[in-house]
Each structure stands twice: as C-alpha cells, then as structure tokens.
Amino acid sequence: MSETTPIPIPPLLPEGNAAAPEKVLRKLFLTLFLRGRSSRGLQKTGAPTSVGKKLRVVLILYGLFGLLALIFVHQSVFAMSVYLHGMSLMFLGMFVASSAGEVLFNKEEADILLHRPVTPKELLWAKIRVLVEVSLWIAGAFNLVGFFAGMFTPDGSWLFPLAHILSTTLQALFCTACVVLAYQLCLRWFGREKLEGLMTSAQVVVSIAAVLGGQIVPRVMFRMEGMVQFSVKSWWIGLLPPAWFAGLDDTVAGARSGSSAVLAAIGVAATALVLWAAFGKLAEDYEVGLQKLGETTSRPKTQRAGRRFLDRLVSLPPLSWWLRNPVERASFLLTAAYLVRDRDVKLRLYPGLAPMMVMPVIFLIQEHGRHDSGFGVAFAASYVGLVPMLAMSILQFSQQWQAADVFRMTPLPGPTPLCHGARRAVLLFLTFPLLVVFGLAAWLLHRDDPHILLLLLPGLVALPVYSLIPGLRGQGVPFSRPTEEAKSAGRGASMMLIMFISMALSGIALWAYLTGWFKWYLTGEVVVAAIAYVALRLSMANAPWPAME
Amino acid sequence: MTRMISLQNLTKRFGPQVAVDNLSFDIGSGQIVGFLGPNGAGKTTTLKMLTGMLAPTSGTATICGYDLCTNPIEVKRHVGFVPESGAVFESLTGLEYLEMIAALYGIPPNRARERIQQFLAFFDLGFATLTDKLLGAYSKGMRRKVVITAGLLHNPPVVFFDEPLDGLDANAAVGFKALIQTLAREGKTIVYSSHILDVVERMCDRVIIIDKGRLLLDGKPDELVATHKSGTLEKLFTQLTGGGELEQRAEDFAKTFRP
Numbered sequence: 158m159s160e161t162t163p164i165p166i167p168p169l170l171p172e173g174n175a176a177a178p179e180k181v182l183r184k185l186f187l188t189l190f191l192r193g194r195s196s197r198g199l200q201k202t203g204a205p206t207s208v209g210k211k212l213r214v215v216l217i218l219y220g221l222f223g224l225l226a227l228i229f230v231h232q233s234v235f236a237m238s239v240y241l242h243g244m245s246l247m248f249l250g251m252f253v254a255s256s257a258g259e260v261l262f263n264k265e266e267a268d269i270l271l272h273r274p275v276t277p278k279e280l281l282w283a284k285i286r287v288l289v290e291v292s293l294w295i296a297g298a299f300n301l302v303g304f305f306a307g308m309f310t311p312d313g314s315w316l317f318p319l320a321h322i323l324s325t326t327l328q329a330l331f332c333t334a335c336v337v338l339a340y341q342l343c344l345r346w347f348g349r350e351k352l353e354g355l356m357t358s359a360q361v362v363v364s365i366a367a368v369l370g371g372q373i374v375p376r377v378m379f380r381m382e383g384m385v386q387f388s389v390k391s392w393w394i395g396l397l398p399p400a401w402f403a404g405l406d407d408t409v410a411g412a413r414s415g416s417s418a419v420l421a422a423i424g425v426a427a428t429a430l431v432l433w434a435a436f437g438k439l440a441e442d443y444e445v446g447l448q449k450l451g452e453t454t455s456r457p458k459t460q461r462a463g464r465r466f467l468d469r470l471v472s473l474p475p476l477s478w479w480l481r482n483p484v485e486r487a488s489f490l491l492t493a494a495y496l497v498r499d500r501d502v503k504l505r506l507y508p509g510l511a512p513m514m515v516m517p518v519i520f521l522i523q524e525h526g527r528h529d530s531g532f533g534v535a536f537a538a539s540y541v542g543l544v545p546m547l548a549m550s551i552l553q554f555s556q557q558w559q560a561a562d563v564f565r566m567t568p569l570p571g572p573t574p575l576c577h578g579a580r581r582a583v584l585l586f587l588t589f590p591l592l593v594v595f596g597l598a599a600w601l602l603h604r605d606d607p608h609i610l611l612l613l614l615p616g617l618v619a620l621p622v623y624s625l626i627p628g629l630r631g632q633g634v635p636f637s638r639p640t641e642e643a644k645s646a647g648r649g650a651s652m653m654l655i656m657f658i659s660m661a662l663s664g665i666a667l668w669a670y671l672t673g674w675f676k677w678y679l680t681g682e683v684v685v686a687a688i689a690y691v692a693l694r695l696s697m698a699n700a701p702w703p704a705m706e
Numbered sequence: 707m708t709r710m711i712s713l714q715n716l717t718k719r720f721g722p723q724v725a726v727d728n729l730s731f732d733i734g735s736g737q738i739v740g741f742l743g744p745n746g747a748g749k750t751t752t753l754k755m756l757t758g759m760l761a762p763t764s765g766t767a768t769i770c771g772y773d774l775c776t777n778p779i780e781v782k783r784h785v786g787f788v789p790e791s792g793a794v795f796e797s798l799t800g801l802e803y804l805e806m807i808a809a810l811y812g813i814p815p816n817r818a819r820e821r822i823q824q825f826l827a828f829f830d831l832g833f834a835t836l837t838d839k840l841l842g843a844y845s846k847g848m849r850r851k852v853v854i855t856a857g858l859l860h861n862p863p864v865v866f867f868d869e870p871l872d873g874l875d876a877n878a879a880v881g882f883k884a885l886i887q888t889l890a891r892e893g894k895t896i897v898y899s900s901h902i903l904d905v906v907e908r909m910c911d912r913v914i915i916i917d918k919g920r921l922l923l924d925g926k927p928d929e930l931v932a933t934h935k936s937g938t939l940e941k942l943f944t945q946l947t948g949g950g951e952l953e954q955r956a957e958d959f960a961k962t963f964r965p
Contacts, residue, residue: 181809185795192797192840268793272757273810274782448760 178275182283186260190287193639212294219248219298226303234313234411238321238403241303242328246399248299249292249332254363256291257336258504259640260284262446264556277444281436285333292329300325312412320409324402324424331398331428336363338435344442357503361511395423467493479581484569488578492552492635496586501556501640509551513540514591521598531609533602535666537595538616539659544591545624548583549576549633554640561637571700576628579635584624592617614679615666616659618686625693631700707734710864710895711756715765718751718919725751727919728765733897733912735863738890740910740927741899744947748919749899750790753866756897757787769864783811786862790869790899792853796842800852803841804859811860818859825855828885829878846873854882864895871902883909907931907939917947 191211222244229237261284270280300321307317339362394400404420411417467490471480480486495502517537524533555561564575596613603609627633669678711733718726726748733739743749754760756767758778766773772780794803801822808818826833829851841849850873857865867886871879887909890896900906906913907927915923923930923946927939936942944952 178810181806185798185806188802189795189797265791265793267759268789268791269795270810271759272754272782272785272787272789273807274779275810276779445761 178279179283182275182279183286186284186287187290190256190260190291212291216294216298219295220301223299223302226300226306230306230309232310233407234307234310234317235403235407235414235417237303237307237310238324238406238411239397239399241300241307241321242324242399242402243397245296245299245325245328246332248295249329250336250363250366252295253288253292253333253336255505255508256288257333257340258357258508259501260288261337261340261443267447271447277447278436278440280447281337281440281443285337285436288333289329292333293326296325296329307406307410310411314410316410317406320406323409324405327405327424327428328398328402331402331424331431334428334431334435338431339363340446341435341440341442344446357500357507361507363508365511365515395420398424398427401427476585480578482574482577484574485578485581488575488635489582490578492579492582493586495552495555495636496582499555502552502636505554505640506548506551510544510547510587513543513547516540517595518598521595521602531612531670532663532667534599534609535612535615535663535670536660537599538592538613539619539663540616541588541592541595542616542620542623543659544588545580545583545620546626548587549580549624549627552579552583552635553627553633553638555636555638556640558637558639561634564634564637565702571702572631572634573628573697573700575635576633576697579633580624580628588620588624609670611675611679612663612666612670615662615682618679618682619659619662622686622689622693625690625697628697629693629700631703707736709733710735711767711769711897713756713765713767716752716755716762716767717764718748718755718760719763725919726755726762729916729919729921730765731914731921731924733895735895736890736893737912738886738896738898738910740906740913741897741916742901742903742906742913742943743916743922747917747947749916750868751919752916753787753789753868753897753899757785757866758782759787783860784863786857786860786865788854788857788865788867788870790872792846792850792873794841794849794852794856797840799838799840800836800844800848803852804836804855807856808859813860821859822855825851825859828881829855847875847878850874851878863893864897865889866897866899868899869901870898871900871905903940903943904938913939915943915946922946 226237226241229240261281304318304321307313307321308315310317343358401420401424404417405424407414407417408421470476471486471490480489496506517533517540520533520536522533524531564572569575596610599610599613600607666675666678669675709732713730713732716726716729717724729748729752741749741752751760755762756769756774758774758781762775766775768774769781770784772784774781795806798806804822805815805818808821809815813821822836823833826836831848831851835848836852841852844852850870854870857867870882874882883905886896886898890911898906898910910927912925913923913927913930914921923942925933931937931939931942934942934945936945
C-alpha cells in the first residue's frame with residue numbers, strides 16, 4: 158500500500174458564502190435553549206422562537222420585582238446601583254448555575270458534534286454567548302425600572318441608563334465566566350474522572366454564593382440606610398462584586414468619587430481576568446470535559462456497595478414496614494439511586510434546592526438575639542415543608558424520560574404507587590436531613606428560649622400535604638417527562654406562589670404564638686391538614702395513567 | 707492503493723480498564739472493511755478515537771495523512787461518521803438539523819439544500835418530510851436516514867458506519883448497501899461496524915475482528931472462513947469470541963420457561 162502525507166483530496170463541496178461555525182453554533186444553542194433538547198409534546202408551530210416568548214412570565218415577574226428599586230430613589234446612585242447589581246447577581250447566578258451544566262456538558266451532543274470540524278473553543282464561545290444573551294434579558298427585565306430611576310436619584314444624571322447597561326453587561330459576563338471557570342478549575346484540580354460529581358457540587362456552591370451575595374448586599378444597604386461607601390474602614394465592600402459594578406455606575410453617572418473609581422477598576426479588571434482564565438487559559442480543559450462524557454467506564458465498587466446497603470436498608474424495619482408495597486419499594490429504590498448517581502437529575506435537583514434553603518438560614522441568623530424573633534423558626538419549617546414538593550416536581554424530569562414508558566407496560570392500573578415510592582425516598586433522603594439541620598440550627602440559636610421551637614410545628618404539619626401535591630391527577634411519576642419542561646415558567650410561578658403562602662402562614666403562626674392563640678391555631682391546622690391529606694390520598698388512589706401526548 | 711487510515715499501537719484506557727489495546731492496522735482507499743467484535747470489544751471506542759471524539763491514551767493514527775492528535779480538525783473535515791446511537795437534536799426539524807450540519811462543514815446554504823434534495827431523492831422521501839415535524843417525532847427509520855445523510859452530506863473520503871442499518875426498512879437497507887458498494891468502487895474508504903455478520907460477509911472486502919481491545923483476525927472474509935474451516939463468518943466469529951456451546955446454553959435456558 159503506497160503512502161502520501163497528507164493525501165491531496167479535492168474540495169469536498171464548493172465553498173462559498175457559508176456562515177461561520179461560531180454563528181451556526183450560536184444559532185443552534187439558542188434554538189435548543191428555546192425549544193429544549195427533546196421534543197415529546199412540543200409542536201413545531203408552538204415552539205418558542207425568542208427568549209422573550211420563552212420566558213415571558215418570568216420576565217414579567219422580574220420586571221415587577223424591579224419596581225422595588227424605587228425605594229432607593231432618594232438615596233445615592235451608588236446605593237441604588239449596589240441594590241440593583243446585588244439582586245441581578247443573585248438572579249443571574251441562579252440562572253447561569255442551573256443552566257450551565259446542561260448547556261456546557263450535554264452527553265447526547267458528543268455523538269452529534271464532536272466529530273464535526275469545530276474546535277472546543279468555538280463550541281464553548283457559542284454556548285457562552287447564549288448564556289450571556291439570556292442573562293442580559295433577565296437582567297434587563299429586572300433593571301428596567303432601575304435604568305430610569307437612577308437618573309432621579311439626588312446625584313444621578315442622564316448618563317445613568319447608559320452606564321447601567323454597560324455595568325449590567327459586564328456583570329452578566331463576569332457571572333457567566335465565573336461559573337465556567339468554576340467548572341474548568343474543577344476539571345483541572347480534581348481530574349476528569351470526578352467531573353460528574355464535581356459538577357453538582359460546583360453548581361450548588363455557585364447557586365448558594367449567588368443567593369448569599371444577592372441577599373447580603375441589599376440587607377447591608379437597608380441596615381446602613383444607604384450610607385454605604387468603600388473606604389479603609391469598610392474595606393470589605395471591595396470584596397462584593399455588586400459594589401464593583403455599582404462603582405462603575407457611580408463613576409460615570411453619579412457622585413464620581415475616587416473610591417467608586419477604584420471599585421469600577423476592580424470590577425473591570427476582575428471581569429477581564431475571569432474571562433481570560435475561563436475562555437483563554439483553561440479552554441482546552443473544556444474539550445477534555447466533553448470527551449469525558451463520551452467515555453463509558455465501569456462503576457466504582459463503592460457505588461455498587463451503596464446499592465447493596467440500600468437493599469439491606471429497605472428490607473429492615475422500620476423501612477420494610479413503610480415500604481410494604483413492592484411497587485412503592487421499587488420506585489423508592491429507583492429514586493434513591495438517581496438521587497445519588499444520575500448527573501442530569503443531580504444537576505437539576507441540588508442546585509434547585511440549595512438556594513431555597515439559604516433563605517431560612519439567613520432569616521434564622523438575622524433574627525438571632527432579637528426580642529421579637531420566631532419568624533425565622535416558623536419560616537424554616539415551612540421551607541422544609543416545601544422540599545418534598547419541589548423535589549418531586551424536579552424528579553419528574555429526566556433525560557431518560559422515554560425509559561419510564563416501561564412503567565406503563567407493567568400491569569399497574571395507575572402511577573400512584575410509583576409516586577408514593579418516589580415521595581418516600583424524597584422524605585427520607587432529602588427532607589429528614591434538612592429538618593434535622595434546621596431543627597439543630599434553630600435550637601442552637603434559641604437555646605435561651607426553647608419554647609420557640611414549637612413554631613417548627615406548623616411547617617411540619619403541612620409537610621405531608623405538600624408532598625402529595627405533585628402526584629395529583631396521575632402526575633409525579635419519577636423520571637417520566639422530558640427535561641425542557643422542567644424550565645417551565647408556570648412551574649416557577651406556582652412555586653413562588655406557594656412560597657408566599659408559606660411565608661404568610663409562618664407570619665400567622667408567629668402572630669398566634671405571640672398572642673397566646675398558638676394552641677388553637679395548631680389544632681386547627683392539624684385538623685385541616687388531616688382532612689386535606691385524606692382527601693388527596695383518596696383522589697390519588699385510583700388516578701389513571703395520564704395521556705402520553 | 708492509497709493508505710487512508712493508519713493506526714499504530716492505538717490504545718485507550720478508562721482508568722484501570724483497557725478498552726483498546728495497541729491496535730495497529732492500515733486501510734486503503736476503495737475498501738469496505740467490516741470492523742467486528744463482541745459487545746465491549748472496543749469497536750465504538752476505536753471509531754470514536756478515529757473520528758476525533760476521544761483522545762487516545764497512547765499510540766497514533768492518521769486519516770488521509772492527517773495526524774489525529776496534531777491535526778484533529780482536518781481529520782474531522784475528511785471523515786463522515788454515522789454513530790450507533792443515532793443521536794440528533796430532537797427539537798430541530800430534519801431540514802434545520804441537516805442545514806446546521808452542512809454549515810459546520812462550510813457548505814453554502816444553496817448548495818446544502820441541493821445536496822439534501824439529492825439524499826431525499828435517494829431515500830425516496832418528499833421535501834415536506836423534513837419540514838413538517840421535529841426530529842423527536844420521527845420514526846426510528848426516518849431518524850436513521852437523517853443521521854446517514856448528516857454523515858455523508860459533505861462528501862467525505864473516509865466514512866465510519868456503526869450499525870447503520872439499525873431501524874432501516876428492508877427497501878432502504880438494500881438501497882443503502884448498494885450505495886456503500888458504489889461509493890467504495892469510486893474510491894471512498896468505508897469502515898463498517900455491525901453485528902449482522904451475514905451482511906458484513908457479503909459486503910466487505912476485508913474484516914477486522916477485535917476482542918478485549920486487541921486484534922484477533924484481519925483478512926478477506928472468504929479466506930478467513932476457508933482457513934478456519936468454519937463455513938460462515940458468523941460461525942468463525944462465535945468460535946473466536948463466544949465459546950462453542952451457545953446453542954446448548956440457549957436450549958438449557960429455554961427449559962426454564964416451561965411451567
């Protein structure tokens with residue numbers, strides 16, 4: 158066989174005015190973001206064609222939330238900007254952290270794109286552009302009022318909207334680059350073998366950091382009544398990214414103080430540094446990460462041991478009593494396995510739960526030492542009550558949703574036992590540990606007044622009722638729905654509604670506690686919850702399979 | 707014959723597990739090579755390395771004279787790959803998907819549309835088939851036709867097929883096999899991985915059998931069958947990789963179904 162190196166091959170097809178690969182990929186990833194990656198139930202004509210259409214409800218909610226910026230209209234440009242950037246950082250951080258895992262490392266994508274003539278850098282940039290683009294929509298919706306309100310602050314000028322657009326864009330870039338950098342560093346430091354596990358941890362940490370960052374700054378602003386300034390005494394402000402970007406606003410369209418200029422310089426330099434590190438220095442690691450997803454490796458022994466432990470656990474009392482029904486037990490084991498092993502499920506579930514759990518911690522710590530405390534305790538329990546509902550909602554979605562068709566092939570009249578199995582796994586492995594953690598935290602913070610721990614009870618009483626809601630009308634079958642439905646804005650809105658109801662109930666419980674009506678309030682809640690629980694169980698009992706369409 | 711694919715001690719390890727172990731062979735232009743092995747033998751891993759999807763742990767390979775490790779983009783430009791998974795972006799229409807793939811190879815839109823029409827005519831499909839529905843709603847056979855089109859759209863000189871007939875109906879399968887043979891006669895190099903051994907025996911000029919990542923046999927199917935006196939390629943394959951008592955084991959197992 159003769160050899161020539163390289164072999165001259167005639168042009169495969171005439172090249173002409175073809176679009177650049179970056180443009181093609183950007184269009185592809187934006188379309189995939191809008192439509193989702195699998196299409197059961199998605200009609201071509203009904204598929205969203207723009208970010209605005211896709212996120213309409215969410216953007217409206219963000220826009221309404223942005224009205225709170227008006228509170229700061231009598232304060233300085235810097236104070237208002239710190240608030241706007243603090244909240245934007247939280248929203249963007251949560252969005253990017255929850256989307257980045259699936260966007261950056263999609264398993265199915267490897268078979269489609271990795272053998273095409275595109276570089277990892279082109280792939281990475283295209284994905285980043287889409288993330289930044291959607292981030293800017295979210296930031297734009299939230300800052301819509303702020304863009305103009307900033308002009309009417311005492312030291313504001315007509316330049317504020319322009320300055321704020323610039324600083325918000327920089328912040329979106331900073332936020333996206335930070336998340337990508339976190340993944341790249343995990344790859345580099347801990348190795349690609351641990352990528353799957355690390356992705357979840359990285360995402361949880363980023364989500365918590367975003368919520369903490371977003372929550373701390375506005376609280377500091379309220380506590381200091383807007384008189385916050387970067388100086389030698391308050392050097393710590395220089396560590397807060399929202400303050401950097403607020404410094405930019407202040408330098409261009411505010412008081413133009415020297416300290417603001419320093420903060421702005423830190424912001425610009427930090428953004429440039431993070432961008433360079435994430436997309437330049439460490440871009441090669443991205444290809445390694447993508448290739449890792451295409452590799453098939455045998456399971457480590459420890460995980461097989463984990464399953465044997467679970468098998469033993471469910472065969473012993475009290476779990477064997479709790480899981481007498483074999484279908485419920487099978488569903489329990491399936492859910493438990495996915496909670497530990499499945500990258501896709503873990504990436505959605507834990508980062509989805511983590512930021513929610515930060516809020517009660519902030520409330521608990523914030524009220525520590527105050528004489529009118531108690532709301533944080535009641536609020537923490539209400540939040541834990543939401544965990545099974547949120548988790549069950551998230552666990553319905555999986556990249557392997559088609560595999561759930563196997564449930565319909567079995568001689569089961571309906572999905573209810575599968576829902577109960579999954580629900581019990583969530584109660585045991587997620588809710589119970591959180592309950593212990595919050596209970597301990599509440600006890601530690603209120604050791605001088607242990608009676609206040611009674612305020613945990615209203616949330617606990619509501620918990621079983623909440624946990625049944627996702628299984629109503631034959632829904633709630635674990636891992637049975639395509640993942641793009643998980644991003645439904647309606648679901649997010651209903652979760653927010655339930656969260657507000659929980660806050661209201663916590664408030665009522667605290668009022669009852671402080672006014673001596675708590676015993677009666679609790680009795681009433683127990684009765685209502687018991688009736689609701691029985692009614693929900695009965696309505697679920699004979700639920701048929703929902704239509705596959 | 708020009709050497710189009712060349713592997714020298716190609717190795718891939720996943721942690722302690724060796725998936726491909728010092729694999730070396732050459733394939734010339736115009737050949738159809740059956741690439742065989744039992745499940746887990748390392749076929750797909752080898753194909754993924756040769757298409758630039760996985761980096762080898764050690765060893766080298768060249769495709770059309772381009773080194774896989776130093777010039778992966780040129781390698782990718784010169785190969786077509788039809789993966790076993792048949793993965794597509796389900797929320798795109800067939801046309802959107804194929805036009806996106808064409809654009810990644812630098813094919814201008816009008817030329818891409820023309821080329822897609824040619825594939826549609828070959829598969830005897832109307833244009834509306836590609837525009838009416840999202841890929842997630844396609845039948846398995848239709849989806850496979852789209853994946854085959856995406857693998858051949860840019861007219862690559864080397865094509866890797868991993869179970870390409872999976873899902874195709876009988877007519878489409880016959881047409882596809884004829885297409886492969888014609889392409890090979892015109893100088894394209896085809897690597898064909900499949901478990902349907904009678905098809906491989908009839909279509910391929912040469913077969914390479916691997917097991918546990920190592921090369922077991924390499925030669926013309928009729929010569930190998932004659933040398934090992936096995937009668938058919940299927941029997942030769944089971945002799946080499948499956949043990950001799952497969953039929954007896956099946957009979958014994960079937961007894962467990964009796965009431």
